[in-house]
Amino acid sequence: MSGTIELLEAQPNPPEPGTLALLAAFIDAARACASACTACAAGCLAESDAGRLAQCAATCLDCADVCDAAARIALRPLSAARREAMAALVQACAGMCELTARECFRHEMHHQHCRLCMEASRACLEACETLLEAI
Amino acid sequence: MSGTIELLEAQPNPPEPGTLALLAAFIDAARACASACTACAAGCLAESDAGRLAQCAATCLDCADVCDAAARIALRPLSAARREAMAALVQACAGMCELTARECFRHEMHHQHCRLCMEASRACLEACETLLEAI
Amino acid sequence: MSGTIELLEAQPNPPEPGTLALLAAFIDAARACASACTACAAGCLAESDAGRLAQCAATCLDCADVCDAAARIALRPLSAARREAMAALVQACAGMCELTARECFRHEMHHQHCRLCMEASRACLEACETLLEAI
Amino acid sequence: MSGTIELLEAQPNPPEPGTLALLAAFIDAARACASACTACAAGCLAESDAGRLAQCAATCLDCADVCDAAARIALRPLSAARREAMAALVQACAGMCELTARECFRHEMHHQHCRLCMEASRACLEACETLLEAI
Numbered sequence: 001m002s003g004t005i006e007l008l009e010a011q012p013n014p015p016e017p018g019t020l021a022l023l024a025a026f027i028d029a030a031r032a033c034a035s036a037c038t039a040c041a042a043g044c045l046a047e048s049d050a051g052r053l054a055q056c057a058a059t060c061l062d063c064a065d066v067c068d069a070a071a072r073i074a075l076r077p078l079s080a081a082r083r084e085a086m087a088a089l090v091q092a093c094a095g096m097c098e099l100t101a102r103e104c105f106r107h108e109m110h111h112q113h114c115r116l117c118m119e120a121s122r123a124c125l126e127a128c129e130t131l132l133e134a135i
Numbered sequence: 136m137s138g139t140i141e142l143l144e145a146q147p148n149p150p151e152p153g154t155l156a157l158l159a160a161f162i163d164a165a166r167a168c169a170s171a172c173t174a175c176a177a178g179c180l181a182e183s184d185a186g187r188l189a190q191c192a193a194t195c196l197d198c199a200d201v202c203d204a205a206a207r208i209a210l211r212p213l214s215a216a217r218r219e220a221m222a223a224l225v226q227a228c229a230g231m232c233e234l235t236a237r238e239c240f241r242h243e244m245h246h247q248h249c250r251l252c253m254e255a256s257r258a259c260l261e262a263c264e265t266l267l268e269a270i
Numbered sequence: 271m272s273g274t275i276e277l278l279e280a281q282p283n284p285p286e287p288g289t290l291a292l293l294a295a296f297i298d299a300a301r302a303c304a305s306a307c308t309a310c311a312a313g314c315l316a317e318s319d320a321g322r323l324a325q326c327a328a329t330c331l332d333c334a335d336v337c338d339a340a341a342r343i344a345l346r347p348l349s350a351a352r353r354e355a356m357a358a359l360v361q362a363c364a365g366m367c368e369l370t371a372r373e374c375f376r377h378e379m380h381h382q383h384c385r386l387c388m389e390a391s392r393a394c395l396e397a398c399e400t401l402l403e404a405i
Numbered sequence: 406m407s408g409t410i411e412l413l414e415a416q417p418n419p420p421e422p423g424t425l426a427l428l429a430a431f432i433d434a435a436r437a438c439a440s441a442c443t444a445c446a447a448g449c450l451a452e453s454d455a456g457r458l459a460q461c462a463a464t465c466l467d468c469a470d471v472c473d474a475a476a477r478i479a480l481r482p483l484s485a486a487r488r489e490a491m492a493a494l495v496q497a498c499a500g501m502c503e504l505t506a507r508e509c510f511r512h513e514m515h516h517q518h519c520r521l522c523m524e525a526s527r528a529c530l531e532a533c534e535t536l537l538e539a540i
Contacts, residue, residue: 003437003440006521007518007521009517010448010516010518010520010521011448011518012451012452012453013451027440031440032408035409035412035432035436035476036412038480038481039412039413039415039480039481041331042331042480042481042482043415043417045324045325045327045328046328046417046418046482048417050320050324051319051321051322051324052321054315054316054320054321054324057315057327058211058212058312058315061211061331062211062220064477065204065207066204066220066224068204068473068477069200069201071440072200072469072473073197073201075440075443075447076193076196076197076443082194082230082231084230085197085201085226085227085230085231086227088223088224088227088230089201089223089227091220091223091226091227092220092226094220095217095220095223096217096220098220099216099217111415112414112415113412113415113416115415116411116412138302138305139305142305142306142309142383142386145309145381145382145385146312146313146316146383147316147317147318148316162305166301166305170273170277170301170345171277173342173345174277174281174345174346176466177281177345177346177347177466178280178282179459180459180460180462180463181281181282181283181347181459181463182282184456185455185456185459186454186455186456186457187456189450189451189455189456192462193450196446196447196466199342203338207308207334210308210312211308211309211312212316247279247280248277248280248281250280251276251277328481328482329487331481332478332490335474335477335478336474336478336494338474339473339474343467343470343471346466346467351504352464352467352500352501352504354500355471355496355497355500355501355503358494358496358497358500359494359497361493361496362490362494362496362497365487365490365493366487366490368490369490
């Protein structure tokens with residue numbers, strides 16, 4: 001966690017500490033969600049009931065892609081010009097996380113990777129919403 | 136171009152032909168823009184006046200990331216549930232393309248990679264706007 | 271196709287025309303393969319026999335990730351220092367394409383997305399091998 | 406750290422604990438390196454001496470792409486068939502990390518983002534080498 005704060009603090013003209021902390025929390029949540037979604041999609045495909053989990057895997061793939069892109073972009077300095085596009089991207093990220101959390105909730109009793117992915121996407125959704133209020 | 140249409144047509148329950156054509160055009164424009172942005176950022180960094188082009192390179196990196204993610208997600212079937220998150224992502228893509236087109240316009244007289252990137256990001260911006268009206 | 275050649279020619283100190291043409295062909299093949307793999311994985315997950323296609327989808331996901339990363343990196347100038355790491359990456363790309371071609375071959379009679387993906391991964395494998403001989 | 410171990414343990418037929426721990430350590434190191442490289446490239450571009458740091462930024466971009474792709478692929482089950490391609494990818498990752506560590510070492514006295522990136526790429530290089538001995 002503190003690693004990401006350090007990365008943002010090391011850039012020239014870092015954002016003020018409050019925004020920086022929210023950005024770092026978002027980046028960590030998005031990275032963790034991207035990993036959980038990638039692992040959950042792969043886990044779904046390796047289960048004996050993969051056919052029933054296909055929709056879950058598909059949802060996770062979208063979520064992983066948007067989380068990874070959003071994390072990368074949030075690691076770059078947040079200029080005023082980029083703020084609007086960044087907000088739309090975080091909105092997209094929140095939407096995909098919500099779909100993933102809902103889909104994995106349907107399977108979390110039977111599959112541990114769905115439980116972990118549900119938790120990670122809920123945490124990322126929350127980080128998105130907190131960031132959207134601040135930027 | 137037709138390659139991407141074929142990819143979308145080959146999926147079960149493809150969208151109706153009009154939407155499918157717009158999705159394919161968006162995917163092609165986003166992929167082309169991601170490549171042009173990646174090459175332009177690398178080109179900026181390899182120029183003797185790289186210092187003056189640093190802002191251009193940074194803008195291109197954001198644009199490449201969001202274009203690649205959007206293209207991947209658009210290649211997956213467009214369920215009703217994903218429509219809203221997808222629209223926010225295309226909105227983010229449009230915003231980044233607009234910033235890139237504006238930034239590269241400042242350098243396109245002196246650097247061919249900026250001219251190509253300006254054209255690709257304008258084309259992608261247009262494809263975003265057309266898609267947003269339809270989905 | 272010619273678009274990618276232009277992108278590489280526009281960079282300062284482009285490679286000599288023969289290498290440049292091979293790099294451009296590789297980039298185009300890798301981008302096309304990444305798209306075909308992304309669409310095929312999504313197609314597999316949307317089929318009624320998704321359970322039987324789970325292994326195919328998993329293989330396609332790996333292939334898409336390595337193809338997209340390799341295409342991005344090949345769009346940046348090929349310094350002598352990067353040559354060895356680039357060659358290992360193209361080797362990894364070739365290996366994933368071979369697995370994908372073999373897996374999709376098993377389903378290409380029944381699923382058009384597998385036929386298209388098999389063709390794209392074979393073409394990318396060939397482009398990898400041609401590039402590896404030249405760099 | 407333990408988060409990634411949990412993700413791998415949650416998949417059906419996880420690798421034996423020793424290999425699983427090495428994979429998790431590699432994934433964490435590659436994700437951390439991708440973030441450090443992305444932030445360092447952006448930091449280089451935002452410095453007043455961006456021109457002098459252009460080569461550093463370019464090296465970091467390659468490294469971020471290969472680290473992110475390798476982390477994603479390592480999150481999917483390691484079948485025997487994929488082992489060879491995976492090894493080539495980890496080899497590519499090691500090569501890019503070595504170049505990044507060497508390049509950032511030249512600037513680490515003056516730029517904190519280069520010091521953090523040097524540390525992250527050295528740690529990832531080590532994780533690559535440990536994994537390569539085991540798979």
